[in-house]
Amino acid sequence: MxxxxxxxxxxxxxxxxxxxxxxxxxxxxxxxxxxxxxxxxxxxxxxxxxxxxxxxxxxxxxxxxxxxxxxxxxxxRWYPVLISCFMLTLFGLSLMRGMPLIERLARLTEPDLPIVAVRYTRQVTRVWCLFFLFNGFVAAALTLWAPLSWWTLYTGLIAYGLMGLLFAGEWIVRQRVRGRA
Structure with a gap:
């Protein structure tokens, strides 16, 4: 449920x-x-x-x-800003306490991560924090100063495209890091 x-x-x-x-x-x-x-x-x-x-x-x-x-x-129009704040908080707190969120996800498929992978997952978690910070600021700016159509375009399409690019870019970098290790 x-x-x-x-x-x-x-x-x-x-x-x-x-x-x-x-x-x-x-x-x-x-x-x-x-x-x-x-x-x-x-x-x-x-x-x-x-x-x-x-x-x-x-x-x-x-x-x-x-x-x-x-x-x-x-x-x-503030709801997407709230969601970005939630995600930033979730990822950011995982950096300060316990295991970073990306490391937890990585350990689902590879429980015995080498130390280089642990450092890498910490960096990726930081990158996601920066993304959610950026995304929240853009959504807030559009909420305050842009027409509804621009807000809809960014929060409903562009933000998810940027997330997809970040996922794809991280996957490419991860393959290169694995190749060196």
Whole structure:
């Protein structure tokens, strides 16, 4: 159940900019808040001790509460900024405490990582932190100063393209690093 809710939240996040762009003429912001708040509420109940699971869900529910109370179309556009902040926090905290997030993911397929790979995964985690910082700033700037169409284009398409480029670039670099090791 927890994975299904996580998948629905990811799908809602990916489709969110388009839902806002095309749905604003048909739905009020409080209706978006109700749907998002319900998804995050279920996520809080099924987080099963995941790092930041409950705190992220409660923060998102707080955002949804504000969105519902103010019923503001402008406030709708801050959700991608919130998600970038969540991701930055998740990756950044993993650098400060315990095992970096990318190292955890790498150990799923290769439990005995050599020390060079551990250092590499730490660097990749830092790169993702920089990406989420950049992405959050761009989304915030577009929220404040750009028309809805630009915001939708960036948060619904360009940001995911940049993530794909980062994934692909990291994969290429990883192959070269492995070749040297």
């Amino acid at each position: 927890s994975r299904l809710i996580g998948l629905v939240l990811v799908l809602a996040g990916v489709l969110y900019p388009f839902a806002v762009y095309f749905g604003m003429g048909h739905f009020a912001p409080w209706q978006f808040a109700l749907l998002l708040g319900a998804l995050w509420g279920v996520r809080a109940l099924t987080s099963e001790g995941r790092p930041g699971g409950v705190s992220m869900a409660l923060t998102a529910m707080g955002f949804c509460l504000l969105l519902g109370l103010f019923n503001s179309p402008q406030l709708l």
